[in-house]
Amino acid sequence: MDFKMAIKVALKNIRTNKMRTFLTMLGIIIGVSAVIILVSVAQGTTENITKRIESLGTNLLSISIRGRGTEDSISMEEIEKLKNKKGIDSVAPVVNGNVTVKYETETMDVTLEGVDQNYSNVRNHHSEYGRAINPIDVEYRQKIVLLGSEVKNELFGDANPIGEKIQINGNDFKVVGVLEEKGSSLGGNNDEKILIPISTAQRFLRTTGIRNIYIQATSADIVEDVQVEVENFLLKKFNNDEDAYRVFNQAEMLSTMGEVTNNMTMMLGGIAAISLLVGGIGIMNIMLVSVTERTREIGIRKAIGAKRKDILIQFLLESAVISGLGGLIGVLLGIGGSDLITRFFSLNTKISPFILIISYSFSIIVGMFFGIYPASKASKLKPVDALRFE
């Protein structure tokens, strides 16, 4: 039997049982669209996280000091020593604390970071408008402040804060800039913080020691070398106590996160694939019913010369057409579904052509696979027995 005719016959049989075929297809439709939607959400989220980490710079090392005994921080002098090491582009020391800011009647609890002029480059966090912190601000312990975007929104709304005075724990600071929106990263929310000159902060928070340092390597390739060098430096300083400090490598974090989100994608895709499998069982079920119903037809076909292979192909094609059509509808629904999710839940989704092809071919494979048993059952019917069937 030629292929074209076989497809025609398959479509005809599907048309005679519209409702039943649709319900069977529904299993595949739901399966395929679920795979596409869930994987697209997972991949969209992955993309978001990766972008955020990358925006912090892949050649970034961040160091946090826990201390050993009374020695719980490093001094500005030691930071100057670090700056001269090979492969290090710049070093941004940070002192931080929690403070309450107040403007007119609005108050807010925020993180305060005392930073120097290198900070904005190293952390890749620049001023949206206004100016940045300059060396002269650090030198003269200026009482100026840069506001995170959320802090600005909370305190000032739409008004321009530049030049205004806010109170930090009761002290007046002049707003000179607003930071660009960054969203939250692993270090907490980047938009709910304020920046002041590091020298001002040391006096203000009554601490001179520095417990957070960001180091930018000259390139991403040598980050690991720099990390070793910095670790050696710290190991010496803290008398071989490895627990006294931690050095985070941004690139390392990126690959760890990549692993985590990959697992998430696989898991979501896997769960959805199970529903596709269940859809396949639905096809098998309905094809078995169909074989029984059409025993006489099979007998007639065999009597006039259909071979086992002809019957096998006919029934296989029928299940393949059901799953193929279902898969196609599922793909369209999946694309539409992830679009709706982006629109109404503002979740980033990303549909790769790869997952479309995979889920569609998987649906056809499932249909064929679960069609094999019913089709082979049909093809093995003896013509006499099939003809006698009422």
Next chain:
Amino acid sequence: MIKIVDVTKTYNTGKVKFQALKGVSLDIEKGEFVAIIGPSGSGKSTLMNIIGCLDLPTTGKYYFEDKEINNYRENQLADIRNKKIGFIFQKFNLLSNLNTLENVELPLIYRGMDEKQRKEKALKLLQNVGLSNHLNHTPSELSGGQQQRVAIARALAGEPQIILADEPTGNLDTKSGKEVLSILKELNRKGTTIILITHDMEVAESAKRIVTIRDGLILEERVV
């Protein structure tokens, strides 16, 4: 053309064994018109299934065109059915979801004939049985007589040497029945071997030779 030697057929229906044919020998020459007559349960349908290569005998030999086919595989038997034998059934056995033309095309599809050729052929055959105005009708839209004529067209599509007709008039009124029989006679006159299975003596009288079968054995053979 067909030579059956001492054929038996035993059905195993659970614990009970039933011997439908108890040793039947029969020769059918090319161009003959043979009627096999017997009451229901006599084994005539079993004999027809064996002659039609729908089933194989339990013991005995079956020679089709001088070739022993007892050991043929399913595909080889399907080939014989497709190319050498045309079936006409009591219940017409048309496919209900195909139209008249497609039903007649069916044996040619399995033969692998290309679409244009087989459409032409099916159309011609339907013209011969006077149904060229009913090409797009499904079987349920046709009368019994019309359905049987479609079935005849289908049986002839493969240009078979043998037509096997199993109670072809059984579900028809007298007039349609006569029409069908006259078509068979006409075919025989042109050289096709016809084997007619019936329980009705009047129908059997159309044949040139009548074989009576009872209880799985041939009772008598007589030439009309």
